[in-house]
Amino acid sequence: MITLQIILFSVFAIIAVVTSILVVTRKNPIISALFLVLNFAALAGIYLLLNAQFIAVVQVIVYAGAIMVLFLFVIMLLRPEHEKNFFEENPKMKWLALIVGVVVFFQLIYTIFFGKLSSSIHQNAEKSVEIGTIESIGRGLFTTYLIPFEAAGFLLLAAAIGALVLAKKHFD
Amino acid sequence: MIPIEFYLVLSAFMFITGVVGVLTRKNAIIVFMSIELMLNAANLSFVTFSSFLGNNIGQLFVFFVMTVAAAESAVGLAIIIALFRNKLTINIDEINVLKW
Numbered sequence: 313m314i315t316l317q318i319i320l321f322s323v324f325a326i327i328a329v330v331t332s333i334l335v336v337t338r339k340n341p342i343i344s345a346l347f348l349v350l351n352f353a354a355l356a357g358i359y360l361l362l363n364a365q366f367i368a369v370v371q372v373i374v375y376a377g378a379i380m381v382l383f384l385f386v387i388m389l390l391r392p393e394h395e396k397n398f399f400e401e402n403p404k405m406k407w408l409a410l411i412v413g414v415v416v417f418f419q420l421i422y423t424i425f426f427g428k429l430s431s432s433i434h435q436n437a438e439k440s441v442e443i444g445t446i447e448s449i450g451r452g453l454f455t456t457y458l459i460p461f462e463a464a465g466f467l468l469l470a471a472a473i474g475a476l477v478l479a480k481k482h483f484d
Numbered sequence: 485m486i487p488i489e490f491y492l493v494l495s496a497f498m499f500i501t502g503v504v505g506v507l508t509r510k511n512a513i514i515v516f517m518s519i520e521l522m523l524n525a526a527n528l529s530f531v532t533f534s535s536f537l538g539n540n541i542g543q544l545f546v547f548f549v550m551t552v553a554a555a556e557s558a559v560g561l562a563i564i565i566a567l568f569r570n571k572l573t574i575n576i577d578e579i580n581v582l583k584w
Contacts, residue, residue, distance in 0.1 A: 317485070317486060318486060321486050321490065325490070325494050328494060328498060329494070329497055329498075332497070332498050332501040332502070332521055333501055335501070335505065335514075335517055335518070335521060336501050336502075336504060336505035336508070336509065336514070336518060336521075341511055341513045341514055341517075344514055344517055345513075345517065348517050348520065348521070351498075351521070351524070352524065355524055355527075355528060358491070358494070358528065359528075359531055361486070362491070362531050362532060362535040363535055364531045364534070364535060364543055364546075366543065367527075367531055367543050367546050367547070370547065370550060371527075371550075374550050374554060375520075375524070375550070375553075378554065379520065379553065379554055379557050382557060382558065382561055383513065383516075383517065383557070383561070386513065386561045386564060386565060387513055389565060389568075390513075390564075390565075390568050390574060391568075391572075395510075395511065401510075405507075405508070406508045409503075409504050409507035409508045410504060410508075412503075412504075412507070413500045413501075413503055413504040413507075414500075416500060416503065417496060417497065417500040420492075420496035420499075420500075421493060421496065424489050424492045424493060424496065425489060433488050433536045433537065434485070434536070435485060435486075435488070435535060435536050436538050439538035440535040440536070440538060443534065443535075443538060443539065443540040443543070444535065444540075444543065448540050449540060449543055449544060449547065452540055452541070452544050453544060453547070457544055460548060464547075464548055464551040464552075467551060467552065467555050468551060468554065468555055470555070471554070471555030471556075471558050471559050472558065474558075474559050474562070475558040475559050475561070475562040476562075478559065478562035478563055478565075478566050479562040479565050479566065481569075
């Protein structure tokens with residue numbers, strides 16, 4: 313039986329897989345960055361299928377919005393370099409990396425399908441809708457996880473100051 | 485209902501493409517984007533388990549991962565700009581002053 317959920321999952325999963333390959337293989341970094349935006353959007357769709365509404369919205373705003381704009385700005389600040397096709401330069405190293413990747417991928421597949429953990433888990437739709445709301449996550453952030461939340465805020469402040477210092481023209 | 489394995493396989497695939505990207509590409513910015521890809525694959529696993537186990541801690545953790553990713557990309561891109569200003573390249577094969 314093919315439900316709407318399965319169709320949506322297939323569409324988003326195919327977009328995510330294809331764009332992640334394109335991000336890694338394209339020569340032009342700007343095209344890579346734009347495919348990465350598409351990848352993040354597809355992932356946001358998958359988060360919605362998992363009933364994680366808050367994370368889906370934050371994914372679009374923070375990742376596809378803020379972080380990728382930063383990336384595109386930096387790419388446009390730098391001089392474009394002449395890049396070669398994927399296997400043109402240093403092909404031995406690249407084949408080796410691909411083989412390592414495939415081996416690790418099959419290892420992960422083996423763990424996922426033959427591990428004892430995942431065989432018995434079934435999604436409880438009502439429960440997962442309940443925990444994905446901004447209310448549930450906000451309650452967690454401001455009660456049990458208040459100190460990590462404050463630490464994350466401090467980390468962002470430190471990162472902003474650090475980025476300013478690093479990107480300054482002259483070090484005093 | 486989609487079984488949990490599908491989500492985990494998608495997450496594993498995206499993580500591996502990120503790993504291959506980090507290992508093969510020479511452009512520092514694309515290496516950086518591959519790292520973002522790997523972070524997102526980890527996030528997908530977190531959200532999957534959070535949703536399937538009915539526990540919101542995984543989604544809280546994704547929130548913190550996103551914070552760290554934002555901080556990391558801001559500092560990392562600033563480093564790339566500083567590097568480009570000094571060496572006029574972002575090819576990671578030519579940036580080897582720390583190599584002994």
